Amino acid sequence: MPERAYTDARVLAQGIKQQGGTRNVPSLLNVAYSTSLFWDGRESTLESQAAVPFTNPREMGLRSEIELLARVRRVPVYRHSFKLAYGLDPESIDINSLSIAIAAYERTLLSGDSKFDRYLYGGDSNALSPASIRGLELFRGRAGCTQCHLIGDRSALLTDMQFHLSPTGLPTTTQSELSALVGRLSASLTSRDRRDLNAEISANQNVAALGHFVVTLNAADIGTFRTPSLRNVALTAPYMHDGSVANLDDAIELELYGRDASGNSPVILTRHEKDDLVAFLQSLTGSQFNSTK
Numbered sequence: 001m002p003e004r005a006y007t008d009a010r011v012l013a014q015g016i017k018q019q020g021g022t023r024n025v026p027s028l029l030n031v032a033y034s035t036s037l038f039w040d041g042r043e044s045t046l047e048s049q050a051a052v053p054f055t056n057p058r059e060m061g062l063r064s065e066i067e068l069l070a071r072v073r074r075v076p077v078y079r080h081s082f083k084l085a086y087g088l089d090p091e092s093i094d095i096n097s098l099s100i101a102i103a104a105y106e107r108t109l110l111s112g113d114s115k116f117d118r119y120l121y122g123g124d125s126n127a128l129s130p131a132s133i134r135g136l137e138l139f140r141g142r143a144g145c146t147q148c149h150l151i152g153d154r155s156a157l158l159t160d161m162q163f164h165l166s167p168t169g170l171p172t173t174t175q176s177e178l179s180a181l182v183g184r185l186s187a188s189l190t191s192r193d194r195r196d197l198n199a200e201i202s203a204n205q206n207v208a209a210l211g212h213f214v215v216t217l218n219a220a221d222i223g224t225f226r227t228p229s230l231r232n233v234a235l236t237a238p239y240m241h242d243g244s245v246a247n248l249d250d251a252i253e254l255e256l257y258g259r260d261a262s263g264n265s266p267v268i269l270t271r272h273e274k275d276d277l278v279a280f281l282q283s284l285t286g287s288q289f290n291s292t293k
Contacts, residue, residue: 021058022201022208024243027236029286030229032107035161039225039241040211042197046103051095055195058202065095072098111232111286119283121154128283134273135280143256143267143277148227158231158284163212163224167254168240170223171209178222181206186217211241234282248278 023039031037037049053059054068062068072078073090082088086097116136119127128136139145149158171178185207189197201208212221225241239245245254252274256267269277 022203022205023241024238026228027232028106028109029111029232030157031109033157036226040201040214041163041226042215046106047096047099050099050102050106052198056198056202058199069093069095069098113287114231114285115283115287116156116280120151120156129279131276131279132283133280135276135278135283138269138273138277139280143269145255149230157229159227159229161227163221163226165223166211166225166241168242168244169209171206173206178206182210182213182219182222185210185214189214189217205242209242230281230284232285234285248281249274252277 026039031046034046035044037043037046043049043052051065054062055064062071073093078093079090082090082093082097082101085101088097115127115132118124119133120136139149140151148160148162148164150156150160151158171181173181197214201214207214210222212224212226213219215221233239234248237245237247239248239251240254245251252269256269
């Protein structure tokens, strides 16, 4: 998994009984810095996010937390580890302690020290190729990428952690069907079991395509998704929340020429300029996950 930057790099990852989902699997690298989780931001902490897949019928498919805990409590290595780390006897292991343990591990999945970091923050003027340097200039300049993929003076997460309209478009329904879907969810989300929502997002493409709306119930958020970090982006194809874009070339095309869908003017680049942008994006791979090192 490290060579794939802690994502299986497939669209609609296979879960229990080889069922597919509706979302592209995001990388866990640097997830410790995330201010919200899932593409739609419906969980606010790693601990709350960690518990979701267990009882999702298309992921791990366990019937309840009771079944989950019964399985964990009878595995000797888990019994020993929870006692050692948290002082918990097997019968005291609960969903909270399980989520804390998983989140603690996820916070160790850090990636940095890329060629980009060594060039911009480490003072190594030879770390980037000429094409990558031209790509960085485009990224920060005319291409306008840093409007969402932030680069700071001392560090760069390469995301603003905000939600923006996806260039892949809105749910593939008629206007009346979309209105009915939004109305149904607006009436039920405030009171329904979160497990029901998680299951529906995993199974229903049109619900999944609503994005951040399922959190805010604000019509302006329909089709908006959290900006992904671009670190290790060369390792994590396919791209976009639905995995509909196969490679970096196509992702650049969609991002630059699809901006008119969100009210912005498209950016026109030459073939050589696009190649430079790809070269820069390839420089964002952390050294410890660079399979060509």
